[in-house]
Amino acid sequence: MASPIKVVVTGAAGQIAYSLLYQIASGSVFGPDQPVVLHLLDIAPMMGVLEGVVMELADCALPLLAGVLPTANPEEAFKDVAAPFLVGAMPRRKGMERKDLLSANVRIFKEQGQALDKVARKDVKVLVVGNPANTNALICSKYAPSIPKENFTAMTRLDQNRAQAQLAAKLGVPVQDVKNVIIWGNHSSTQFPDPSNALVKIGGVEKPVPAAINDDEFLKSTFVSTVQKRGAAVIAARKMSSALSAAKAASDHMRDWFLGSGDRWVSMGVVSDGSYGTPRDTVFSFPVTTSNGKWKIVEGLTISDFARTMLDATGKELDEEKRDALEVCK
Template identity: 40%
Template sequence: MVVLQVVVTGGAGQIAYSLIPLIARGLVFGPATRVHLRLLDIPPAAQALEAIVMEIQDSLFPTALEGVLGTTDEVRAFEGAQVAILLGGFPRKPGMERGQLMAKNVGIMKRMGQLLERHASRDCKALVVANPAATNCLVLAANAPSLPRKNFSFLSRLDHERMVGMLLEKANSVLAAGTASHAVRSERLRPADVRGLCIWGNHSDSQVPDASSVEFCLNGNWVPAQTILGDSPWLKLQDANAVAGAGGGDYLSEAVRNRGAVILAARKLSSAMSAANATAAHLGDWLCSPPTGKTVSMGVFSDGNPFGVPEGLVCSFPVQCGDLSGANRGGWNFDSDFRLTEDVSRQLAVSVAELEEEREMAFSILNG
C-alpha cells in the first residue's frame, strides 16, 4: 500500500484546523490514497498541536489517514515529505510595516526551503498559502534549488472561488427574478456551470480578477455571462487603485479584492473554512484529478509563458492540471487559449511590477 507523506506547516493554526478533516476524509488526495500527516508548528503552539492530534484521534476518521505526527521538530516533519502545504507564517500586527512583515515571513520561507532541499522527497510538491504568498513561494523555491520549479505553487484559488461564488449568486438571482433576456431555467446554476475566469498577478490588492470571458452553462449550452446579466457594469474590471474599500459590490472585481477584508472585519478572524476548501481544491486538481480541461487560477513560475510575464517570477495564471497517475503526478500547463484584454493586460503589468518590487525587497532582506 502506498502512503503519501504530507507535511502541513502552521499545523496548529486556523486554516489547518479546517483542512485536516478534508484530508482525513479523503477529500483532498482521493479516497484510495492513504496519508501520513505531519503537522508542524513552533514551540509556543506545541500544546495546541497535542490537542489537535487528540481531536484527530477522537474523530474516528475512516480510512484515508494512515498516521499523524504533531511536532515542532522541523526535520521530522519534512523527512521524505511528498507534499508540503505551507500555512505557517507570522501574522501582521498593528503598526507593522510591510517590510517588517516581509522580513519575518521570508525568513520563515527560507528555512522551509532549506528543509525541503535537505529532507523532502526529490519530487515533493509544495503549495504556499502563507502571505505574502507569491513572494514566499519564490523564496521557498530559491532555497530548494534541486526541486523542479513546476513543483512550486501558491494559492490564488480562494480568490478564484470567491469570484465564481459571486457570479453564481448574481446570475441565480437574475434567473430567479425571470428578468434575463433569453434565459428560462428552473434549476439553479452550480459551480460547474461557470467557466472562463481567472485571477491574474500577485496575491495582493493588485490582483486582477478577470471576468471578461465568463460563460455560464444554461440549459446545456455555454453562453456569455451577458446573456444572463446583460451589459452590466458590474462585470467591468475596476482599476485596483480605484477600489473604494467598502467591498460593497458595485463591481465584481472590487468585491473579490475586498472579500478577505470584509470577512476579517465581520468575523474578527481571517477566512479559514473557505481558505481550507480552496487549498483542498487546488491540491485535488493539481495532484489527484484526471485531466478535465478545466481552467483554474494557480500561482506558478512564469517561464516566459504566453502571457508575457517575465521568466522567473511567481504569478497567478490560468492553468489546466494534468493527472497524478504514475510519473506525471502533478502536471499542469498554462491555458494558452486564454486571451488578455487590454484592460487586463494593463492591470497585470501593474501587479507584475509589484511582484518585481517584492522580489527585490525579499532578496535584499535575505542577503542582509
C-alpha cells in the first residue's frame, strides 16, 4: 500500500463537501490503493457542524481513510497537501449570475492562494470549485507565485458531464458512449458547450455526433442553452445549487488529472497561453488530455465562425471578471 497523501477540502461543512468527502475517502478519486489523510477547512462558526461530518466519516469505516484534520486555519489545512479541492465559497441563489458572487468570494481565494504559497507542496494540484470558479482560480494562482500556474485549475467538468448526458439522451445511447464534447471558456452562462468534435459509439462503430444527430439547429441553440443554464435550472428546482453532481464532477476532474484521461478529452479551466485566440492570463476552459499528472491542451482543432463568436464572448467576460477581481483584491 502506498503512503497516504494529504487532501484538503474547503467548505468542508457545506453541501458539495458532504458528497465529495465520501468519494475521496472511498478511493474513487485517487485509486483503490491510495490512502488519504483528509484536511477539512471551514470557517470558525461551522466547527460544530464539521464535528458531525468528522463523526460520520469515522462511522463509514473506510479502509483508505488514514486520518482526518478539521480546522478553521488555512495554513494548517494546506500544510503539505497534494490535492486541494477549493469548494468553500458562497453559492448563488435564484436570479443571480455566478459573477455576482465575485466581490463576496474572490477575497477567500486571495487568502487561500497566500496560504498555499506559504505551506503547500510546490507540486500541489489545485481544483477551484467555488464560484466564479475560473476567476477565483486565477486570483488564487496570482497570490501563490511560488507554485507553477499550471497547477491551478477551475472546474468545468460539471458542464462537460451535463453536455455529455444531454447528447447521450438525444441519441438514446449510454452516457459513456459519447466522448470529446468540449466546454470552452467560463463556467458561466457564456460558456460554449461545443459538440462539433464529439464522437458517439452506435452499434460498436464510432461516428461524429453532429452527423448522428443531424440537427444543426438543436446543436447550436437548444443544446447550448440547456447546458449554459443547467445550474440555474437546478437552483430553481432545488432552491439550492447543485451538489451531488458537482461533487461527482470534482472527483472526475481530480481523478483524471492524477491518473490520466486515457483516450478521452476532458475540459478543464486552465491559465490560457493564448491558444485558439483566447485571452492570455485568464483561466479559460479548454479540451485537454492528461497523463503523468500533467494536462495538455488539444491542438489543431478547426474553429468555425460560430465557434469563434462564442469563444470571443466568453473570453471577453473572463477579461472583465479578471479586471473586477483584481480591483476587489487591491
